[in-house]
Amino acid sequence: MDKYSRATIREFMSPSNIGHIDDPSGVGHITDNADAVELTFFIKVDNGVITDAKYRIAGCTALIATLSVLSRELPGKTLEQALAIDMNHLSDVLEGLPESKWRCAGYAIQGLHLAIDDFHSRSA
Amino acid sequence: MNKVVYLDSAATTPVDPAVFEEMRPYFTERFANPMTFTHSSVGELAHTAVEEARERVASLIGSKPDQVVFTSGGTESDNWVLKGAVERASRERLHKPGHLITAEFEHHAILHSALALQRQGYEVTFIKVGRSGIVDPDDVRHAMRPNTVLVSIMHANNEIGTIQPIAEIARVAHDGGALMHTDAVQTAAHIAVDVNALGVDFLSLSGHKFNGPKGVGILFVRDHESLYPFIDGGGQEWGLRGSTHNVAGIVGLGKAAQLGKQRLPGELTRLTALRNRLYDKLASRIDRIAPNGDMRQRVPQNLNIRIEGIDNEPLLLAMNEAGIIAAGGSACNAQETLASHVLTSIGCDLKEAKSSIRLSFGYMTTDNDIDYAAEVIPGLVRFLRSMA
Numbered sequence: 001m002d003k004y005s006r007a008t009i010r011e012f013m014s015p016s017n018i019g020h021i022d023d024p025s026g027v028g029h030i031t032d033n034a035d036a037v038e039l040t041f042f043i044k045v046d047n048g049v050i051t052d053a054k055y056r057i058a059g060c061t062a063l064i065a066t067l068s069v070l071s072r073e074l075p076g077k078t079l080e081q082a083l084a085i086d087m088n089h090l091s092d093v094l095e096g097l098p099e100s101k102w103r104c105a106g107y108a109i110q111g112l113h114l115a116i117d118d119f120h121s122r123s124a
Numbered sequence: 125m126n127k128v129v130y131l132d133s134a135a136t137t138p139v140d141p142a143v144f145e146e147m148r149p150y151f152t153e154r155f156a157n158p159m160t161f162t163h164s165s166v167g168e169l170a171h172t173a174v175e176e177a178r179e180r181v182a183s184l185i186g187s188k189p190d191q192v193v194f195t196s197g198g199t200e201s202d203n204w205v206l207k208g209a210v211e212r213a214s215r216e217r218l219h220k221p222g223h224l225i226t227a228e229f230e231h232h233a234i235l236h237s238a239l240a241l242q243r244q245g246y247e248v249t250f251i252k253v254g255r256s257g258i259v260d261p262d263d264v265r266h267a268m269r270p271n272t273v274l275v276s277i278m279h280a281n282n283e284i285g286t287i288q289p290i291a292e293i294a295r296v297a298h299d300g301g302a303l304m305h306t307d308a309v310q311t312a313a314h315i316a317v318d319v320n321a322l323g324v325d326f327l328s329l330s331g332h333k334f335n336g337p338k339g340v341g342i343l344f345v346r347d348h349e350s351l352y353p354f355i356d357g358g359g360q361e362w363g364l365r366g367s368t369h370n371v372a373g374i375v376g377l378g379k380a381a382q383l384g385k386q387r388l389p390g391e392l393t394r395l396t397a398l399r400n401r402l403y404d405k406l407a408s409r410i411d412r413i414a415p416n417g418d419m420r421q422r423v424p425q426n427l428n429i430r431i432e433g434i435d436n437e438p439l440l441l442a443m444n445e446a447g448i449i450a451a452g453g454s455a456c457n458a459q460e461t462l463a464s465h466v467l468t469s470i471g472c473d474l475k476e477a478k479s480s481i482r483l484s485f486g487y488m489t490t491d492n493d494i495d496y497a498a499e500v501i502p503g504l505v506r507f508l509r510s511m512a
Binding site: 033057061 | 433434435437438441442445473474475478479508509510511512
């Protein structure tokens with residue numbers, strides 16, 4: 001395992017947007033006992049644009065830091081733009097996330113995608 | 125460097141200044157090769173130092189000096205005894221591949237050596253261990269086969285510190301005609317280790333776990349004829365272990381053994397009290413916390429706890445930010461992203477294993493260190509739990 005960057009440590013020690021949205025437009029939930037991950041991802045959508053993103057998380061450092069970055073980037077993005085965010089980009093913001101951690105950090109993106117799916121099924 | 129509270133002594137310990145002082149001349153003016161003692165006055169100085177160290181280590185474990193064979197450390201000793209003793213008994217006594225019994229929660233030096241033997245056609249049984257973290261001698265008895273040549277069970281587990289009933293297991297091994305080895309890397313100089321009381325034929329220990337240098341250890345060998353050499357070379361160590369003696373390291377190990385023996389009774393009491401105090405404080409400040417493995421039959425320097433609802437990785441990193449160094453699994457597999465094999469072998473599920481940390485203590489650990497840890501860790505647990 002490589003070492004985490006200072007940016008990752010700083011991010012996970014003071015994460016942005018922890019919490020929940022009272023009246024969410026979409027919610028994504030992931031439980032993975034093998035990875036000891038429990039994630040709930042909330043989005044608020046207005047006119048096809050994400051206006052707020054929050055999450056509750058029990059999981060590893062990489063996932064906490066990745067969620068924190070992702071949640072800050074989402075407001076103002078269309079759903080299409082949100083779906084285009086990938087691990088390469090989030091890893092860059094974290095000044096290089098060790099590759100061995102990408103799988104676990106990827107739950108952040110999965111959580112967002114599930115929340116967007118949920119939004120679509122609610123509005124269908 | 126900022127304040128560091130080092131609670132990872134089971135991974136390694138600092139060299140005691142007195143040990144370092146004793147080693148120093150053997151890097152410089154007393155540099156000679158001890159094997160030249162027959163014709164060299166400087167060689168004799170080195171030879172005498174090596175033999176004095178041998179006596180000191182023998183005194184720590186209650187053996188004869190000529191049963192102490194110097195190695196590069198615990199991993200080499202474990203590799204050597206498994207491969208050297210199983211092969212010799214198989215070839216010379218059984219004339220067919222023998223059977224080895226060990227436990228699922230052994231150090232990787234044992235587990236991977238056992239797997240290497242298995243690849244070569246030897247039979248291996250890995251005993252399961254229950255929640256207590258203590259091997260049941262009856263399980264060993266049931267695993268014995270007519271061709272069992274060696275039983276290897278660690279004296280205390282390196283992650284959870286539980287002490288194994290080695291004397292009883294050694295009787296089971298001997299009753300079945302097998303030899304007995306114990307890896308005493310976590311117990312030597314921490315609790316009483318006496319090769320005769322334990323009834324073992326082989327015992328591994330490593331200097332750096334009790335304030336000696338890294339890169340030096342021993343294998344106690346009761347009978348030189350019971351195993352093949354592992355490192356073939358010159359005639360060092362009765363031809364059992366080739367390679368020029370690591371004189372400074374051996375001198376350091378000897379000094380650490382001497383100091384360890386002197387300090388043992390006091391340290392056993394002090395560290396037990398310190399460990400229990402830390403657990404009591406943490407348990408009173410953190411709910412849903414439990415020790416892994418039996419708390420009474422445990423080496424004084426080990427505390428392994430699981431804290432429900434947190435992942436040990438961010439906790440350890442947050443502790444590190446606060447200057448507290450501890451461990452998840454053992455240092456040897458800190459690079460694994462998987463849960464500790466020790467914790468899963470004693471019945472923890474993956475989630476429990478990943479919510480566990482090991483805090484381990486040594487001669488350098490102070491009351492202040494413990495108070496600081498008891499003060500800081502609960503806040504970090506609250507921080508992590510507040511995200512869920």
